[in-house]
Amino acid sequence: MPDPTVPPIRIKGRGSSSRPEGRFETTRREAEDDGWYRDGEPASPPATVVTEERARHVITRNQSPDVPFTASLNAYRGCEHGCAYCYARPSHAYLNLSPGLDFETRLFAKTNAADVLRVELARKNYRCTPINLGANTDPYQPIERRYRITRAVLEVLLAHRHPCTIITKNALVERDIDLLAPMAAQRLVHVFISVTSLDNRLSSRLEPRASAPHRRLGAIATLNAAGVPCSVLVAPIIPALTDHDIEGILERAAQAGAPTAGYTLLRLPYELKQLFEEWLATHQPDRAAHVLGILRQIRGGELNEPRFGFRMRGEGTFAELIRQRFYLACRRYGIGARAVGDLDTTAFSPPRPPSAQGELF
Known part of the structure; x- marks a missing residue:
């Protein structure tokens, strides 16, 4: 719990205002006033460091029954969007960095991701299955404008007719329509x-560096108009804070041409609590008390429920009410309530494995 004797401080443009230690740390750090700032003078805002x-590897496998993909690729570690609720924040603890401010300011870019992907696709034992981009951190977060790693990955996938799904909160995805449209024509991509x-x-406080809601809805319309199937995820739904927008989001997404929709209820693993x-x-x-009280109702008295089958949707009266509202709204607005459309894995043409002797043909 936050210290009730210390007034919370908002850092503009950041979803977190502190750097709590990760769960693997053996030391604890506390901020101390060194006297350099005059009363009322703010400290410098934390900068983004990449x-x-x-x-060495870029394709990650999972066996979770709660997600509709078994393979994923993350071009970045950490995410500048700074979403306060992001379930990926605790992953920064593996780097001996804080899941708080460090997660959104200390970023890592896998600059060779496309090259490594090409090598992994060329392996003899590789079996084609849709790869998800954005399972842990957003592939179109702001630093993608500079690094263009996601675009390079898409170029590899298109060249070898490999299917993928994309999850993002950033309208920057529109930049890559020139790649996504030909992929969509071959049933190789679905964007969420x-x-x-x-x-x-x-939204500016909850997910400060993601695209504004109207821009995301505009991106859904733009992609679908270009022939790229783009669905909406109402995710996560935060009880007593954002759940009143379920029907409105689905109505606007339907108007934007979204073919399908999905949802999750907020979960708070590890340091995210x-x-x-x-x-x-x-x-x-x-x-605060009302939001946390409902979360405990749907999470068996805790703020997180890690069990497969329950962690995404919760259980109990409130969770069932959300489920019914979501599916009723989908029917009302003509949106399919399913995860992903069929993608073609049969057209995959693996790259030739690298050879020290080169190739004649």
């Missing part, structure tokens, strides 16, 4: 854009 790294709220003011409580104390202090 470290370029060379990946997550829309959490229709309230720009709330503390971080989200801090966010509520900073931005929604009057609703």
Whole structure:
């Protein structure tokens, strides 16, 4: 829990306002006033620092029954979007960095991701299955404008007719329509854009560096108009904070041509519990107790439920009410309530494996 004696401080453009230690740390750090700032003078805002790294592997496998894909690729570690609720925040603890501010300011770019992907696709034992881009961090977060790693990955996938799905909160995905449209024509791609709220003011605090809600809805319309299937994810739904927008999001997404929709209920694994409580104390202090109370109702008395089959949807009366509202709205607005359309894995043409002797043909 946040210290009730210390007033929370909002850092503009950041979803977190602290750097709590990760669960693997053996030391604890505390901020101390060194006297350099005059009373009322704010400290410098934390800058984004990107470290370029060379990946050895880029395709990750999972066996979770809660997600509709078994393979994923993350071009970046950490995410500048800074979403306060992001379930990927605790992954930064593996780097001895804080899941708080470090997750959104200390980023890592896998600059050789496309080259490594090409090598992995060329392996003799490789079996083609759709690869998800954006399972852990957003492939179109702001630094993608500079690094263009996601675009390079898409170029490899298109060249070898390999299917993929994309999950993003950023309208930057529109930049790659020249790649996505020919992929869509071959049933090789399905894009999902997550829309959490229709309230720009709330969104600017909840997911400060993601595209505004209206831009995401505009991207859904643009992609579908270009022949690229683009669905909507109402995810995550935050009880007593964003759930009132479920029907509105689905109506707007239907108008934008979204063929399908999905949803998840907020989950708070590991350090995310503390971080989200801090966010509520900073931005929604009057609703904090109510939001956390409902979360405990749908999570068996806890703030997180890790069991497969329950962690995405929750259980109990409130969770069932959300489920019914979501499916009723999907029927009302003509959106399919399913995860992903059929993608073609039969056209995959693997790259030739690298050879020290070169090739004549």
